Amino acid sequence: xxxxxxxxxxxxxxxxxxxxxxxxxxxxxxxxxxxxxxxxxxxxxxxxxxxxxxxxxxxxxxxxxxxxxxxxxxxxxxxxxxxxxxxxxxxxxxxxxxxxxxxxxxxxxxxxxxxxxxxxxxxxxxxxxxxxxxxxxxxxxxxxxxxxxxxxxxxxxxxxxxxxxxxxxxxxxxxxxxxxxxxxxxxxxxxxxxxxxxxxxxxxxxxxxxxxxxxxxxxxxxxxxxxxxxxxxxxxxxxxxxxxxxxxxxxxxxxxxxxxxxxxxxxxxxxxxxxxxxxxxxxxxxxxxxxxxxxxxxxxxxxxxxxxxxxxxxxxxxxxxxxxxxxxxxxxxxxxxxxxxxxxxxxxxxxxxxxxxxxxxxxxxxxxxxxxxx
Amino acid sequence: xxxxxxxxxxxxxxxxxxxxxxxxxxxxxxxxxxxxxxxxxxxxxxxxxxxxxxxxxxxxxxxxxxxxxxxxxxxxxxxxxxxxxxxxxxxxxxxxxxxxxxxxxxxxxxxxxxxxxxxxxxxxxxxxxxxxxxxxxxxxxxxxxxxxxxxxxxxxxxxxxxxxxxxxxxxxxxxxxxxxxxxxxxxxxxxxxxxxxxxxxxxxxxxxxxxxxxxxxxxxxxxxxxxxxxxxxxxxxxxxxxxxxxxxxxxxxxxxxxxxxxxxxxxxxxxxxxxxxxxxxxxxxxxxxxxxxxxxxxxxxxxxxxxxxxxxxxxxxxxxxxxxxxxxxxxxxxxxxxxxxxxxxxxxxxxxxxxxxxxxxxxxxxxxxxxxxxxxxxxxxxxxxxxxxxxxxxxxxxxxxxxxxxxxxxxxxxxxxxxxxxxxxxxxxxxxxxxxxxxxxxxxxxxxxxxxxxxxxxxxxxxxxxxxxxxxxxxxxxxxxxxxxxxxxxxxxxxxxxxxxxxxxxxxxxxxxxxxxxxxxxxxxxxx
Numbered sequence: 001x002x003x004x005x006x007x008x009x010x011x012x013x014x015x016x017x018x019x020x021x022x023x024x025x026x027x028x029x030x031x032x033x034x035x036x037x038x039x040x041x042x043x044x045x046x047x048x049x050x051x052x053x054x055x056x057x058x059x060x061x062x063x064x065x066x067x068x069x070x071x072x073x074x075x076x077x078x079x080x081x082x083x084x085x086x087x088x089x090x091x092x093x094x095x096x097x098x099x100x101x102x103x104x105x106x107x108x109x110x111x112x113x114x115x116x117x118x119x120x121x122x123x124x125x126x127x128x129x130x131x132x133x134x135x136x137x138x139x140x141x142x143x144x145x146x147x148x149x150x151x152x153x154x155x156x157x158x159x160x161x162x163x164x165x166x167x168x169x170x171x172x173x174x175x176x177x178x179x180x181x182x183x184x185x186x187x188x189x190x191x192x193x194x195x196x197x198x199x200x201x202x203x204x205x206x207x208x209x210x211x212x213x214x215x216x217x218x219x220x221x222x223x224x225x226x227x228x229x230x231x232x233x234x235x236x237x238x239x240x241x242x243x244x245x246x247x248x249x250x251x252x253x254x255x256x257x258x259x260x261x262x263x264x265x266x267x268x269x270x271x272x273x274x275x276x277x278x279x280x281x282x283x284x285x286x287x288x289x290x291x292x293x294x295x296x297x298x299x300x301x302x303x304x305x306x307x308x309x310x311x312x313x314x315x316x317x318x319x320x321x322x323x324x325x326x327x328x329x330x331x332x333x334x335x336x337x338x339x340x341x342x343x344x345x346x347x348x349x350x351x352x353x354x355x356x357x358x359x360x361x362x363x364x365x366x367x368x369x370x371x372x373x374x
Numbered sequence: 375x376x377x378x379x380x381x382x383x384x385x386x387x388x389x390x391x392x393x394x395x396x397x398x399x400x401x402x403x404x405x406x407x408x409x410x411x412x413x414x415x416x417x418x419x420x421x422x423x424x425x426x427x428x429x430x431x432x433x434x435x436x437x438x439x440x441x442x443x444x445x446x447x448x449x450x451x452x453x454x455x456x457x458x459x460x461x462x463x464x465x466x467x468x469x470x471x472x473x474x475x476x477x478x479x480x481x482x483x484x485x486x487x488x489x490x491x492x493x494x495x496x497x498x499x500x501x502x503x504x505x506x507x508x509x510x511x512x513x514x515x516x517x518x519x520x521x522x523x524x525x526x527x528x529x530x531x532x533x534x535x536x537x538x539x540x541x542x543x544x545x546x547x548x549x550x551x552x553x554x555x556x557x558x559x560x561x562x563x564x565x566x567x568x569x570x571x572x573x574x575x576x577x578x579x580x581x582x583x584x585x586x587x588x589x590x591x592x593x594x595x596x597x598x599x600x601x602x603x604x605x606x607x608x609x610x611x612x613x614x615x616x617x618x619x620x621x622x623x624x625x626x627x628x629x630x631x632x633x634x635x636x637x638x639x640x641x642x643x644x645x646x647x648x649x650x651x652x653x654x655x656x657x658x659x660x661x662x663x664x665x666x667x668x669x670x671x672x673x674x675x676x677x678x679x680x681x682x683x684x685x686x687x688x689x690x691x692x693x694x695x696x697x698x699x700x701x702x703x704x705x706x707x708x709x710x711x712x713x714x715x716x717x718x719x720x721x722x723x724x725x726x727x728x729x730x731x732x733x734x735x736x737x738x739x740x741x742x743x744x745x746x747x748x749x750x751x752x753x754x755x756x757x758x759x760x761x762x763x764x765x766x767x768x769x770x771x772x773x774x775x776x777x778x779x780x781x782x783x784x785x786x787x788x789x790x791x792x793x794x795x796x797x798x799x800x801x802x803x804x805x806x807x808x809x810x811x812x813x814x815x816x817x818x819x820x821x822x823x824x825x826x827x828x829x830x831x832x833x834x835x836x837x838x839x840x841x842x843x844x845x846x847x848x849x850x851x852x853x854x855x856x857x858x859x860x861x862x863x864x865x866x867x868x869x870x871x872x873x874x875x876x877x878x879x880x881x882x883x884x885x886x887x888x889x890x891x892x893x894x895x896x897x898x899x900x901x902x
Contacts, residue, residue, distance in 0.1 A: 025838055026823040029755060036751075043752045051742035058713060059735060065716040066723075066731070071653070078718035081655040090710045091703060098699045101749065106692060108751040113688045128528075153831060155437040163436065164833050188524040189618055191683060191758060195824040200754045202684045204619060205523065206612025209685035226758040226826040228517045230528060231444045234829030298444075300511050300531065327613070330528050 030196055033217050033242075037198030039108040047101060112198075115210040118180030120173065126183075126190030126203035126225070127332070129232035129289055133171045136182075138252050140259035143337075144169045145285050146235050153235075165222040168285075170239035174248035175218050183209040187332060191227035194238055202227055215242040232289055266340045266364040272348070275361055279349025282342040286334065287350075295354040301330055306354040315362060318347055319370050335371055340364040390892050399494075402486035403892060404471045407493050409789070411468030412782075414496060416858070418460030419775075421504070423851050425453040430813075430847040433840050438831055446830035447515035448507065454518025458636065459543050460500055462770065465778045466639040467492075467550045470578050473785065474554065476883035476890060477572045479563030479899040484556035485549075492549035499542035506532035517828060519629070522610030522621040526602040533603060537596045544589045551585035554578055563882065565901035569660065572881050576663050577642030580670045584631045584638075587674070592628040595621065619684055626677035634673045637737075637769060638666055640777025641708060644730050646881065647784050648712050651727035652719030653878035658711040665704035665711075672701050682753045691750050698748035702741070709738050724876075725799035729780035732772055732807055740768030743818065758828075761821025767814045771850075779806070779857070784879075786864050787871030791889030794864040802860060805853040812846025 031041040069075070123134040123141070134141030144167045151157040153164075160166070173179045183192055185203040193200040194213075201211040215221075225236035243251065284293060287305075291297045295306035305311045310318050322343060325333030334343065341364045348361040391397045391406065401407060428449050432440045441449070471489065475482055483489050506513040511530035514520065525533060558579045562571070571579075598621075601607040608614025610621045641662075649656045656662065678686055678694040686694075712734050723731070743765040747753050756762060779802075786794050816839035821827075825836045832840065874884035882901075886894045 025819075026835065027819045029822040030824075037755075040751050040755055043749055044746070044755070047746050047749055047752065051745060055738065055742065058709060058738065062713045062716060062731075062734070065713070065719065066721065069652075069717065069719050069721050071720040071722045075720045077652065077654040077720040079654070080718075081657050081659070081715075082661075086714070087658055087661050087707070091707060094703050094706045098702060102696060102699060105695065105749045105751055109688060109691060109695070112751060112754070113691075153438055155439065159436060159834060161834070164831060188528055189521055193826070195755060198751075198754060200683050200757055204612075204684065206616075206618065207685065223824070224826050224829070228447070228521070228524065228828045230524060231447060231515070233447075234443065234826075234831050301528075 032196040032198050033215055033219070033221070034197050034213050035216075036108070036112055036213065037196060039104075039111065040198045043105055043108060046104070050097060050101065112211075115180050115212045117178065118212060119177035120179045121182065122171065122173070122179060123182045123184070124171075124192055124203060126185035126187075126192070126229065127337070128187050128230050128330070129225075129236045130285075131167075131171075131190075131192070131236070131238060132337070133169075135252065135255070138256055140255045142169050142255075143285065144171065144239070146237055148235070162222065164235065165224070165237045165239065167237055167239045170220065170241045172241045172243060172248060172251055173213075173215060174245045175215055175242050176245065178212055178214050181211045181213070183211065186337075187330070188229045189227050190225050190229045190236070192223075192238055193226045194221050194223035194240055196221045196223075197240075200226060215240075218242050218244060262339050262341065266368055268364070270341075270344070270361075270363055272352075272361050275345045275348040275363075276352060278341065279345035279347075280353070282338065282346045283349050283353075286338060286342070287346060290330065295350070295356075305350050306356060311350045311356050312358055315347075315351075315360060316370075318351070319362070319367070322347055323367075323371060340367045340371070343367045400490070402482070402490050404475050404483045404486070404489065405789075405890065405892065407483075407489050408468045408471030408473075410493055411464045411471060411496075414493075415461050415465035415468055415778075418456050418464070418500065420854065420858075422453050422456035422461055423854060425449045425456070426847060427851050429453065430844040432830055433832070434844040435841065436832055436834055436837050441830070443830040444512060444515060447517075447828070448513040450828055451514045451517055451520075452503075452507070455503065455514070456500070457770075458518060458632070459540075460496075460503075462636045462774045462778070463547065464496060466578075466581070466636070466774075467547075469574075469639065469643065469778070469781050469785075470550075470554055472789065473883060474557055474575055474578060475561070476788075476886065476894060477575050477881055478558065478561060478566060479882045479895045479901065480557060480561035481893060481895050483553050484561055485553045488549050489553055492546045492553065495542050495546040495549075499539045499546065502535050502542070503539040506530075506535050509535070519625060520599075521625070522599060522602070522618055523612075526599050526610055529603065534600065537600045537603075540596045541593055544593045547585050548589050551582035551589075554582040555586075558582075563895070563898040563901050569663070570901060572642075573645040573656070573659070573662055574639065574642035577638040577645075577666050580666050581635050581638045584635050584670055584673065588628040588631045588635075591624060592632075595624040595628065598624075619681075622681050622684060623677070626680045627674075629680065630677040631670070631673040633766075633769070634669060636774045637777075638670070640733070640774050640781075641666060643777055643781040643784070644712065644733055646879070647726045647730040647780050648715050648734075650784070650876050650879040651724065651730070652716050652721050654715060654719035656711070657714035657717075658707070661707055662711055665707045668704040669701060672697060672704070676701065679748060679750075679753070682750050683757050695748060695750040699745065702745050702748075705741055709734060709741070720878075724783070724796060725794070725803055726780045726784035726876075728800065728803045728807075729776045729783065732803070733776045733780060736768055736772030736776070736810075740765055740770075740773060743768060756821060758826055759821035760817040760825045760827055763827050764814050764817035764821060767817070771810050771814065776806075779803075782857075782861070784876070785883070786861070787875040788883060788886075788888050788890055790865050790868075791871055791887075792864050792868035793871050793875060794860050794868065798856065798860045798863075802853060802856045805856070806850060809846050809848075809850030809853055813843050813850050814846070816840075816843045816846075 029044055031038055121136050123136050125132040131144045147166045147168045148164050152159045183201050183203040185205045190203040192203055197213045199211050199213055201209050219242055221240045223238040290302040291305050297304035310321055323335035325331050344362050344364040344367045351358045351360050509532040514536045516525040598609040602609050608616035610616045610618050645656055676698045679698040747756050820836055820839050825832055871888040873887050
């Protein structure tokens with residue numbers, strides 16, 4: 001069955017080779033780069049060819065009737081209207097085909113569900129509208145935001161090659177290792193998909209879903225969020241970089257060190273200028289997608305921060321909103337998403353940008369104390 | 375058969391239609407109500423279609439050109455809701471109102487006043503739904519499947535109005551269904567046993583039971599949303615101990631039978647049209663009835679195939695995969711029966727037959743992609759991509775919509791007393807056929823290449839097929855104006871239609887004159 005499927009796949013691939021040379025007219029699914037995606041591709045080709053064969057037979061008979069049995073003066077319609085044998089046959093035969101099809105499908109499914117004995121565990125959290133990757137065995141994690149500019153989206157500049165499919169920090173996985181993904185979400189349901197891995201799994205608030213993959217070839221693989229998750233659902237790409245094991249180990253060591261440095265920054269004495277500079281960047285990545293880069297928001301769902309009561313008045317109230325979120329609204333709790341430094345920088349920035357001239361700042365140490373006061 | 379009520383020969387109870395607007399507001403006549411349902415449905419079809427045009431215009435090229443993502447999401451949501459609840463369902467209720475009494479030899483529907491009410495609820499429901507477009511925060515923007523918590527915690531303020539509109543539509547549908555069941559079970563002409571009923575009546579009887587079974591579930595799920603939004607409960611809010619996946623189970627327990635609600639009556643109508651233009655009896659009447667029954671029963675145990683990626687346990691995954699694959703068997707039986715009916719018939723291809731033949735071919739293609747989607751591991755790649763969009767448009771456009779067009783052309787002479795313009799109707803068919811395939815076939819390729827659905831903008835490799843698809847969609851959309859022209863022309867005049875304008879057609883509806891008098895079958899006909 002599988003062998004036939006592969007042969008069939010190759011055949012179709014051969015027919016479409018001219019089309020594939022211009023990637024734009026791609027007609028078929030990609031076989032992908034993992035065992036799972038190859039299995040899925042075989043299933044896909046098998047069922048496709050079964051459908052094609054049935055279609056040819058059924059439509060063939062139908063077209064034969066259309067051409068041969070048209071009304072003409074000497075044409076008398078036949079009178080039959082049932083035939084038990086034929087009716088039993090065309091019930092049994094499809095049933096047999098389905099059973100034959102169900103066997104490899106079941107085997108692939110069982111394999112896909114086997115998430116045991118993973119080498120690397122990565123927690124994937126969906127946020128509106130970015131992904132967070134936590135390497136839970138190595139104690140670091142980071143956000144992955146779309147890096148396509150608004151200018152490209154609004155047609156003010158030429159679109160780059162990986163338009164809408166590029167991020168600032170891709171997920172990095174080692175080649176040849178079994179990577180287990182633990183998927184969840186912070187707000188609404190998202191879905192994490194990389195076509196070439198054959199993984200698509202929903203990230204659901206309150207649930208932890210599991211999936212696994214073993215990537216055999218180094219490379220950069222791209223996908224997108226596939227569950228409608230709000231206004232920027234189409235702008236939430238998934239990018240995974242598969243690298244050789246030693247390169248991966250170096251990268252992990254680097255990330256751990258950087259995470260350590262970040263933690264130390266909390267203790268540093270920050271100046272207003274430093275916080276504002278850092279705040280602008282942190283705001284752009286964490287807040288601007290809802291509250292807009294100029295703080296104008298998009299009411300009523302996302303209120304403006306420019307000139308708002310929260311940003312101009314009581315500091316503790318401002319801290320509370322950012323750290324704990326506002327329940328029942330789209331405002332998330334950022335306390336666990338951002339470092340103390342970024343929280344302090346964002347709050348300081350919001351209180352002093354776009355004409356919000358409070359002149360007040362909050363330091364990472366104060367944020368740390370606020371978070372740990374209870 | 376002299377069952378036709380001649381208004382002059384009857385006593386005073388049987389008068390013609392009232393004059394002016396009150397005729398339509400207060401009517402309890404199944405033909406008037408049927409016409410109103412059909413007109414309402416076509417209005418909604420144009421409105422939902424206009425929204426589809428906005429969607430396809432934005433997707434014509436990569437980048438954002440015409441609308442913002444926020445409005446785009448409102449368009450996809452409203453397009454889906456209006457087409458499902460406003461266009462397809464009311465069209466079939468309209469056909470049921472017109473044809474079921476005529477087909478079973480009944481003078482009217484069993485519950486005529488409720489019939490009037492269930493119609494007039496619909497314009498109210500859709501007035502509320504469409505008005506959300508003008509509210510602050512905009513219309514619902516969470517897709518026609520309105521998954522929580524996107525539609526609850528994160529929904530726009532207008533969501534409560536949407537919920538109210540869904541409740542009203544549900545009430546209307548349930549009353550319509552009760553009426554259909556009461557009519558069919560109680561008012562058949564003497565001698566018409568269940569297994570002698572026309573197939574359109576059979577499919578509608580089964581559809582009505584599906585409606586009664588699942589519309590309350592929909593009402594329940596939107597009520598839970600209402601509570602979550604306005605009264606602080608947490609049915610679907612994980613942070614309050616709720617379960618977002620529960621929403622999907624409830625929604626699809628409604629949603630899967632719902633898709634059969636939209637297709638079964640079309641199966642019935644096609645089972646009249648193909649024999650009529652093949653001049654040959656329907657092949658396998660009994661197996662057709664059993665197949666529809668089997669499809670309806672299976673529809674209750676396959677819902678989680680819409681949820682293969684939510685992480686249900688493997689045992690559940692396997693159960694829903696096998697159950698879904700099984701649906702291919704009765705559906706296959708129906709297709710084989712239609713083809714066998716055509717085989718060695720004496721075929722002509724007037725507009726109803728053209729739409730019916732296209733129905734069989736294109737619906738089967740939609741069925742094939744459905745079978746592919748049933749294979750759970752493969753579904754991981756297809757799910758929520760344009761492959762799914764292609765699939766359900768192949769079953770709904772050439773399925774439900776072509777079924778409705780075929781029925782409309784088939785019975786227009788009976789409704790209006792005139793023949794429609796065959797040349798224009800054939801033009802309507804061919805333009806629709808080409809436009810529809812141009813619009814939806816490339817979506818298979820887009821989905822397989824990895825384009826997710828419900829996105830306002832896409833990566834560059836999807837550009838070419840999207841442009842083709844948009845051109846097809848514009849063609850299909852513009853063509854539907856032609857249908858309006860054809861129907862108006864047919865209502866106003868044209869060649870006089872005889873009582874039975876199609877020489878191969880069978881059934882009681884062809885025993886009354888064309889146009890069908892305001893009151894028919896005041897005395898029940900005898901069925902041998």
